[in-house]
Structure formats: structure tokens, C-alpha cells
Amino acid sequence: MPKLVDLTASPYNLDESQVAWVEETIASMTDEEKVGQLFTNLFFFGKDAYSGNELTNQEIMDRYHIGGARYQGGTAAQVQGLINELQSGSKIPLMVAANCDSGGNGACNDGTYIASGAQSEAAGDPSVARNAGYVSGREESALGVNTNFDPCVDILFNWRNTIVNTRAYGTNADDVITYTQAYIDGMRESDVNVCIKHFPGDGTEERDQHLILGVNELSVEEWDASFGKVYQHHIDNGVEMIMAGHIALPAYQKKLVPGLQDSDILPATLAPELATTLLKEQLDFNGMLITDASHMLGMTSAMQRKDYVPGAIAAGCDMFLFFNQIDEDYGYMLDGYRKGVITEERMTDALRRVLGLKAKRRLHEKKADGTLIKDPKELEVVGCEEHLAMRKDAADKGITLVKNTLDELPLNPEQHRRIKLYYVAGEKGGIYSGNDQTVQLFVDELTARGYEVSVQEGGSRVKGSIEKYKQETDAALFIAEVIGYGAQNNYRIQWSAAMSNEIPWYVHEVPTFAVSLNFTTHLHDLTMVKCFVNAYNSNPDIIAGVLDKLEGKSEFKGTPNDLVWAGKWQAKL
Template identity: 50%
Template sequence: MVDLKQKPFYLSDEDIRWVEETIASMTDEEKIGQLFIMLDRKKDFDETKEIFDRFHIGGCRYSNEPAEKIYEQNRFYQEHSKIPVLIACNCDNGGDGACGGGTYVATAAACGATDDDSTAYSVGYVSGREAAAVGCNWDFGPVCDLLYNWRNTIVNTRAYGKDPELVIKNAKAYVRGVRESGLAVCCKHFPGDGIEELDQHLVMGVNTMECDEWDSTFGHVYKEMIDSGIQSIMAGHIALPEYSRKLRPGIKDEDIMPATLAPELITDLLRGKLGFNGLVLTDASHMAGMTAAMPRSQQVPGAIAAGCDMFLFFNDIEEDFGYMMDGYRNGIITEERLTDALRRILGLKASLKLHEKMKKGTLIPEKEGLSVVGCAEHLAMAAEAAKKSITLVKDTQHNLPVTPKTHKRAYAFVISSPPISRKNQHDPVKQLVKEEMERFGYETTMHESYYDLVLDDGITKETELRSVIIGKVEEFKKKYDVVFVFINMKGYAQANNVRLEWSIGHSTEIPWYVKELPTIFISLNYTNHLLDVPMAKTFINAYAPTREVIRQTIEKAAGEAAFEGTCNDNVFCGRWDTRL
């Protein structure tokens, strides 16, 4: 059972009195509602008010819009809730996770590429300030996963690295930054992603480590974060079979569940062995790692019965609320477990002084505070993060430096995900690349991919032929001095592993040109693309498709600034030819 006077709550007697009196005054429906975190996609205020009135939800997360709209939305949440609401955001990389127009600073991978933890602190600092400005009080970060498997694209850029000490150092720095603005923080995704290559949106993840190995890696990370006072932990839809077998001798393979539904992992391991006294929430409940584990009617109350305190997102609000209520009434959720969960939820709210702020009318800050979103100070931090993180993985052919003085005429590819992922629009990164290349002084010809041609001209035989016929190699060499290949691939909840994908079979994008002209490959996202272009002799990991990152990468390639970032062996994807 929770001890609200201890870490991470540290509540006073008066705070605890508010928690207990609030619980005592609640109806069963109000108690059940506190267990849910709603995802607000529609942003229909009339509908939202009805949800608050009828279902009494404990927390909210939302899809991003401009800062002023998010601010008004969050004000509405608090004004129409009987009990202060936990309002969460996903600020993995900076304030861009709190609102449109927020400041991107750096991915965790970029933080891990630097030589200290100041970049991770900056990410947390900017995340906290911009999230607090729009009225958030809970940040779903930091990511505490360990990227051991280079094939894993779920946490490829979201993990600080594969060294537990590096992850601990950066995660703690991130937390320090966030807490300057008073937000609660959340480690994710217990018991740890990065061992395999599967996406829990599509399938249950499995952390295959033996117990002793887990204790010294993921367990070590979580123990350090718990001891430092982390307030909440997100349970992933990830099984830890060896610990389930150890803690439940004789458990059948078919009964091994993801952590979100496994009491031996939440109650016994996380709360018992690791001593976590804070709040546990599930990862998103629409992910197949959870939905395929058991019927929905059992999943919903089963997560709370397993030891999770809050359930992240509804499928159908009325139905899921009914499932949770039925689970309480039929004893799947005991009175003791429900009360313990409520104490942790309200305890977190009290630790943030939400109950006091509600009385004072200060749950939402003054609107003038929105001026910090995208401010000069934060943009300077983003520029410094790019400076310190952009990584030259290899330059074995000594193509660098390349500048407009020596290689004036540039041909530039931008290899993008299919246009359906950006609502059938051209990749805006392509325009950023063109502008920054030309700003720097290159005469730049942008390649038109099959995607580009189809968006402009439709699917025709001509567009197909233009996309697969290279033309005369000698003419290409006479026209251009250097080739730049910017890789801007990203996947989400569609494939278990994201690989570099050309826009059409036998595309003219495929690197036929690497032996003809100096070629500079730049990844603007994942760190493992050398697997698909091992013929690249010059490869840069830049970690993000922002103007600042693109600008600094071009400058560094020209020798105007040093590459300061570092990388580990994951970037070579376990192959010998990627190192050549």
C-alpha cells in the first residue's frame, strides 16, 4: 500500500487529509472515472464537458495544436472538472510535444551522442517551461529504454543509448530540467524496450533477458530513477518472461502477459523488489500489445488489478467505463486495490498542489506565459544541441570537407516515407533542404522522386519511366560536382521495423552514383540506415529534420564547424561492409 508521506509524494498531513476526504466523498462512478486518462482528439468542448460530467475522468492527453488553442483547451478541462485534472504531454524532444510551434531541442539519441548531460537537461528545461505555459502538469518522459538491438525503430531515437549509466545520467538531467517548471515526470516503458525489434502498437513486446542480466541493466536504470524520486512510471505492453517464471513458478507460457496485465511484474517486481511507491499508468490501451492479450472486458479492470493505477485512453468511453465498473463490482478490482490506486492518483495531484491551486484559481497560468513557447532562449538551446550532437559516423573515402567553393553544383535527394504519411503532400523537409543548400551557396538541383511526380502529375507511364531510368552517367558527372542524400524516413504503428524505402522499384534514387561523384549521406531520423546503404563512404547521423539541424549539418560537412557527436557500434548494424 502507498505511503503518501514518503518518496515520491512527500505529502503533509493536510495534503493527506484532502486525499482521504476527497476519496470518502466520491461516488463509485467518480472513483472509477479517476482511473482513466482520456485522449482528446476531437476537441469538441460540448462533448468534453459531457464526458467530464458523466465519467469524471482523472487525466487527459491530447493531440497537438497551436499553443493558444492548447492553452484554452487545458483551461476548459480544469474549469469543468470537480477534481483537478492531470494534463499530460509527450515531450520526448522538447516543447514540440506540448503544442504546435513548441521548440524541438533534441531526441534522446542526439542527447546520448553528446559528451555530457547538458543537452538532456535542456530538453527537459524547454519541455517543462513550454508544457507548463499551456497548462500541462505531467510530462510522459523521460524514456528509460536501452537500445541493445539496432533493428529496433520504436525507441531508436527515443533511447539515450545502450549503456545503463549513460541512460541514467541523461534521464536524471532531463528530469532536473522538467522539474524546474513544477511538472510531474514519468519513466517509460517498464520493464524495458530495446531488446527486440517489434512495435507494441502491433504485437506484444518481449524483453528476453535473464533475471540477473535485467537486474544489472533495465532494473538498475529503474532503481536509480526510483531512488531519485521519480513520481510515475509507464508500464509498457512488454512481457518479461524470465521474471514472470521466477515470480510465478509453474506459470504456463500462454499465461505470460505484458507488464500492463502482469501483477508479478507491477506489484511484485516494480513495487516490491524495486520499491516504487509512486503512480503506475499503462501505455496506450489501443495498442495491440495489450488488446490482443485478452478480451477488452478483462483488460480494462485487469490492468488495475495487476497494480497499474491509471488506464491510458479509452476505446469506447461508455463501454470501457462500464468494463471498469463491472470489474470493480465483481471483485476483479478489490476495494483495497481501488483505494490504493485512488490514493496514488490524488496523491500525485496533491504533490503538485493542484488542490491548492484550484482554490486559488491558478490551475492554469496567466496567458502571458505563452511567450516562452519558441522563445529565443529555447531556440538557442536547440542550436547548441545540434552543434553538440550531429555525428560523423564515417568518412572512409575522405569526401569531406565539401563546400560550394570546391563542389558548387549539387544534386540532392530527399528519401522520404510514402506521402500518405503526410496527408498526400510533398515532404516539407525537401523545401528546407533546398533553401539551406542554396543559402549556403550551392547551385542545387533537387531530385524528383516517384512520389513527387505522382503527386504533381498522377500515375502515368511517363512518371514511372522518369523514376527508373538513370540516363547517361557521363552527362550526370559533367553537370554535378557532389551528391547529397538526406534520409527522412519515419514509421509509426504500421510496420514492426522501419527500413529505408525507395519511392519505386529500381528507382533512380538507389545509390548508383556513389562511385561516380562524392556522395554525402545524412540521416535526419533513425540511426541505423547504413544497413540499407552500406556502400555509403560518408555518413552523418543528424537525428532530426529541422531547419537548424539541416543548416548545421551542411556547415559541418563543409568544415566550418567540427562534428562533436559520437556513436556506438549500433550504427554499423552488425555488418562488416557498413564500416568500409
């Protein structure tokens, strides 16, 4: 018999009145309202891209009784307005989530970035991760967000993995525990539920569960000593939520289900032996389990949607992340409940876990007394001086000099006045992509420091006279801002043309300095570069900090992990 939730125990710790609200609410629900509480809808500022309908926000809540909301984009004022609208129009208060893994910039377009997992690891100072969690929670709370889908507790084992390259806090369990716990400690200063991800663990392979079934190939013993250790730590320390990835764990699944065939292996979102047996029973997780986004191929390729929508709840997940077509998915879930795919016991247990977290945050009481609706004055915390000071501190501690084998530093306007600036971005127009403003920020900052900057346009193989190039150029500054999401299984530097002129052919002609503003393993495509810096982000403090450190005005304090070499001996030369 599956282990059922105890709302009086961790992570809920509810009192009698809170438990009573949960039980009374469930008892009063229709089948339709019960099913609705299992869904988190994704709202856009504009057309709802995933539900495929033209309903108003109020119609979505009235017809489908959604239990949770997430949103994409928006300024702080827009997001707060949306959340206030949703909470005002909801019968049962909503669990409203954001993806803040690096600071408040995950909650709104004008939120404050502090540090990614990779930057926190490089800084080697838990206060950086703590500040990222602190700022995330404060800026989320001002907007009305009550749940954070982070931190990412994945372990970066495989240097080719760009899915969690910047989001992972380390390459071993102990580092991940140290920095993610610091992040959570910072977030605990706000009234926000914490959701760690992506169970049973990403980072061992190079493929992306957005595009294909993810597979964690560790043995049972290897998993217990790594990901299992991380999850057990956070469960023991009261984490409220875990997000199940569309990731399989074949060795463990075959141990828990003797005779299980490869053809029957499913991701954690659909595998009861992972979602229920391993997580809720063996690791004793008493909180709420939510699926990762249901439009990802790791789930959609498993079976027909009509089967996996209710199948995720039947397997042990308590909430389903995002609709495809809202009326259709809602019908699939309702049909699965009425046909017994989701048993009455499983439905009630899921509802208790969902409503229990709402009760823990006393959302029902806040709705009754009006404090669930946020005041625009609360937005003053977004981008405040305290948070910007933390961003600057994180930049100073995290920026990492990976190599300087020709001893070409420091950069200075006397020796390197005429700089040729090269810029390479990732995909264009994606959900996450390089920022065209980055080049201008570098040009402005360099010019203010006394340099003359010319930007090299890509797309050509013509180099021209080498001697003329050296006469006109004192140094080359190569900037990589390769960012992407869900369009490739991994992201590498892609040149604008075959053997194009931005490729660092010039490293032995003029002093050359290369900076990555996102991924940490670009040396596998830039082994010829002799001075390489990992800087993790393109905010103004990072850009100014990079130049300060290249100029010797500030020391490099970040420390790279061994994966930066991408297993290439020539990368170290």
C-alpha cells in the same frame, strides 16, 4: 498482502493537509467517480478519435469523471485553451499529460525541439539532455500541462529496434541513467510530474508493442544489471510515475510465478507479478503506475477488452490510458469494480496514488485560488530566444559524422557547385512522418551558400547517361527523413520503385554525402555510402549545422554508438 502506498514518503512527501484532501476526496466519491479517476482520456482538436462519441468536453467530464487528460496536436494557444476549459469544468483537477521527450515540441506544434535521446547520447554532454528536460517542463507548464510521459529509459540493445531508436539515451544502463537523470534534473525546475517508461523495458527486440505483444527476453540476471539498475536508480531518486509497457518479461515472470506456462504470460500492464511484485514490492516503487495506451495490440491481443480494462488495475496499474469507446470502457471498469475484480483495497490504493500526485502539485489549491487557469501571456516562453539558443547548442554538439572513408569532405561551392539532392521519407500522412518542407529548407540553405540545386524526383529506374550525369553534377546530397509510428514493426528505407534512381548508385561517380534526419542505423540499407552523417532532426538549426559541418566551418562533435554499423562489416568501408 500487496504493499500499499505511503503518501508521506517519496515520491509524494505530502504534508497533513495534502493527505487530508486525498482521504476526504476519496471518502466523498461515488463508485462512478472512483472509476472515472482511473481513466486518462485522449482529446483531439476535432473528433475524439478513440472514444468513438460526439460528446462535448464538458459532457465527458460530467458523465465519466475522468482523472486525467492527454491531447494530440494543437498550437500553444489551442492547447492552453483546451486545458483551461477542462480544468475549469472539472470537479477534481485533472492530471494533464504530454509526451515531451525532445523538448516542448511534444506539448504543442509550435513548441521547441531541443534533442532526442539519441542526439543527447551522441552529444556526450549531459547539459543537452538537461536542456531538453528544462525546455519541456517550461513550455508544458505555460500550457497548463502538469505531467510529462517521459523520459524514455529504455536501453537500445538491438540495432533493428526502431521503436526506441531515437528515444533511447544509450546502449547500456550507465549512459541511460546519466542522460535521463540530466533530463529529469532540467524538468525539475518546473512544476511537472515525471513519468519514465516503458517498464519492464523496450529495446531488446525489433518488434513494436503497438502492433504485437512486446517481449523482453533478458534473463533475470541480465535484467537486474540493466533495466533493473535504471529503474532502481530513478525510483531511489523520487520519480513520481512509471508507465507500464505492453511488454512481457518471461524469465522474471517464471521466476516469480513458478510453473507459469508460456500461454499464461501477459504484458506488464496485465501481469501482477510484474506490476505489483517486481515493481512495487521488489523495487519498492511507491509512486503511480499508468498503463501505456490501451489501443495497442500488446494489450488488446491478450484477452477480451471487458476483462483487461479492470484487469489492468487489478494487476497493479493505477491509471488506464485512453478509452476505446468511452461508455463501453467505463462500464467495463465499473462492472469490474462492483464484481470484485478490482478489490476495495486495490481501488483505494490506486486512487491514493493518483490523487496523491495531484496533491503533490497542489492542484486542488490552485483550482481554489484560480491559478490553475493559465494566462495567455505565459505562452511567451514557448519558442523564446533562450530555448532556441539551447536548440542550436544541441545541434552543434550532437550532429555526428559516422564515416568519411573516401575523405571527400569538405563540401564547398567551388568544387561541388551543382548539387543533385535526393530525399527519401517514411510513411506519408501518419501521426509522425517526414516533413515536405525539409527539402525546401535544404534547397534554400544551399542556394544561399552559392550552390545550384536540382532535386531528383523518385519513382523511376532510369539513370540515363552516366557520363552526362557526371558532366552535369558535381556532388550528390542524399537525405533520409524516415519517420513512422505504429504501422510497421520496424522502419527502414523504402525506395520509391524497384532499383529506383534515388538509390546511391552514384557514390563512385560523384562525391556523395548522406544525412539521416531521424533513425541512426540507416547504414544497414546504405552500406555503399562513404560519407554518412546522423543529424537526428530536421529543424532549421540542424539543417544549417549539418551544412556548416559538411563545409568544414564547424567541427563534427557527435559520437556514434556501435549500433550505427548494424552489424555489417561493409558499412564501415
